[in-house]
Amino acid sequence: MSTQLQDSLSIPTSTDISTDIDTELPDNISRRRFLITSIASGAGLTLGMYLSGCERNPDSTLDSKNDSTQEATKATPLPGAAEESALSDKPVLLFEPNAFIRIDSANKVTVIIKHLEMGQGTYTGLATLVAEELDAAWEQIRVESAPADASKYNNLFWGPRQGTGGSTAMANSFTQMRKAGATARYMLVAAAAKKWQVPVDQITVDSGMLEHAASGKSTTFADIAALAANEVVPEEVFLKDPEDYKLIGKPLQRMDSRDKVFAKAIFTQDVKLPGLLTAAVARPPRFGALVKSVDGSQAKTVKGVAAVVSFDGGVAVLADNYWSALQGINKLKIEWDESKAFMLSSSDILADYRKLAENPGAIARQDGDVEKALKGAKQTLSADFEFPYLAHATMEPLNCVVRINSQGCEIWNGDQSQTADQHAVAKLLGLQPMQVKINTLYAGGSFGRRGNPLSDYVLEAVKITKAYGKDNVPVKMIWSRENDMQAGYYRPMYFHRIRAGVDKKGKPVAWSQRIVGQSILSVFGEGMIKDGIDPTSVEGASNMPYAIPNLRVDLHSPKLPVPVQWWRSVGSTHTAFSVETMIDALAALTQQDPVQYRRSLLEKEPRHLAVLNLAAEKSGWGTVLPANRARGVALHKSFNTYVAHVAEVSLNDDNSYRVDKVVIAVDCGLPVNPDVIKAQMEGGMGFGLATVFSSEITFNKGVAEQSNFHDYVVLRMNQMPEVEVFIVPSTESPTGVGEPSTPVIAPAVANALSTLTGKRYFHLPIKHV
């Protein structure tokens, strides 16, 4: 386990990531010396590597007279290096009460975070939990990403698996991290009580200081930490009453803001290691295409190219820089065997889905007698919904650094599923899982993609490295945007057929919803599919909150060779749209206000009602808007979090439309950091909004028609609405906020458009009104 004790954010924010520091040293003095040596030498090596390609200029600030240690310090400053005096004052680890907390001689508290920071704020949220119960000062908190070790860092909702997803980080960590902080506090206080010869209950802890008021004695954490390390770890600790929270509930500054603003944050793309080669990849043009032959002779003539390697899945060119590798790729002559490749077009798939929808599927929910109720309904409404494949299109194209040597395999990656990746890599290389070390870096976005159940891009990087075959030479695989966009693992295409009926009062009495789409979970094997139902295909529909007495949801799960995967909010990405636009359509059928209509169907759902009412109130629902402008509402619960959107949409003279403003209400239980929550509501909304305007992956004879941002069109600044977020006060345990806003915007916008145009919208994206 790495114990780098950098001052600020400790997941590599400097180039010194090549050195692993042994924690088994016998005494503090040896460790301190070892720390100094290793940090200096590691940085020195890295500096040497990247300087090798260019000539020094006399004007350069890198003075060749200085030794490499000094050069390393100048050229690649460790974050916060300005705050630390000299290398000889490197902090010493003093107290490590559990897997999550370290306190050092510089009085810093390093919180070990088991979840991936992909922008959703988990480093900040989880560190806050520790800081609160520890009664630390927020300024003394640092974070470090946890090593891959499910025995200590598993997601408590996932059994023996470490990983991030399903908006579970805060929920599964809420008690665990608070307990970790409280445990450390208990031991610090116990040590101080012994030292000061005072009762434990007379010692207060506040903002990183322990005090005994009566005697005036006080101490920092650092000054009592060594003694605390001798204390017995308590079995039980008391946690604070929420009334006493000082940090939880406050909009504390994010742990990663400074590093990301000042460009100190290291992403996988930025990793530097001695001898590193970069690999560009030629990937199959169609799913199921295989390499028949490769002529790499021209590629090898490109300056900087070290090798052309074939692997199971394509061909890679390795070079000392990415661009040369890419030039090599462009000079490869590859013959692909497409005899077994996927050849369908989106229109073919849709036609098949329509056919399947003619017949009943596996039942996901069945209340009452839907067919009878439909026959007896006063009015009925039918609609067919079409949803395209969607790419995650993270800002950082997927990439991964791999180094294989006699000790095993080391990986640098914005890793979302450490245990799965560890096991997949171990299996491929014939290693034990714990011989696969994963350095989890920041992710330049994920939206679910990095948690690929087959460890696709990680394994690809390992395969390339193994095929290259040079022991201890690290390889950085960088996917181009085209590689990334066309690699698959999309949000599946879906087709819904809904038939609904209302009684003479306009109340829905029957709802039949048939869903057709590839099963995401079948990649794990049929064990995840119970009675033919993949829950991720029907969530949001099969558990809709509306009181409809005759309700049936059934499902067809056709198999296609297009790889599919969860995409921010998963099943809700399509079910929220069809359910919320259909409910609106039923309201309109009987001239009822959409908000009031929903209220009447949610009498047993107080948390749904609360967000609906809050959004309606704050958006001025029912008040007059300018001509050509209308409001639309949508409400959806996903991952145990309740979200309502009211979107204000304008219709332009040329029939284009814009979303002017979105008011969001959210109930996510106890709000740990209100500003992070707001940011996730805003950003999640924007992510979903792109799917209304433009985003789609379409296939033409097996080839994805989109390859970069000119044709996979995502949201830009000029399309972002004004947004206001309101958080429902709650003392329930916190639930996730990474995903729940995303599915709500599309139906809210569609419903507003319907008010403007009188038409209903059943296909996404809505390119024309």
Next chain:
Amino acid sequence: MIQLRINNQTHSLDVDPQMPLLWVLRDVLGLTGTKFGCGLSLCGACTVHLDGKPIRSCATPVSTVQGKHIETIEVVNSASAKAIQQAWLKLEVVQCGFCQSGQQMSAIALLTENKNPDDFAINAAMSGNICRCNTYARIRSAIKEAAKSLS
């Protein structure tokens, strides 16, 4: 040999004249603050300053910028740059952070040229920078905040 002036240092580099500035910065000079996002100047992650103006370095062959004054995110420190950075922190703009070097470079160039940009000016200057975390509302507010702090 290609002569480049980057962050007030001159470099004489034996690189292909067609090599995009982005990769010279990242792979040859080790300046990894400027990011690769698309390679076709569609996303803005690679934005740097050329004589103070924002350019997409992924689509700029180094032969075309010899001798010109290039600045990257690592060194920006004009009044506009500091205002942007402080506003970014104050308003908690960042999420994953990957696009933010490019966003800031575009925003700094905007503020340098336009002391009080309105929404139209912000849209024009910033719509070339994609943010998949969609932190656009905060970027907009932060630009306005930075402008205010400079006035």
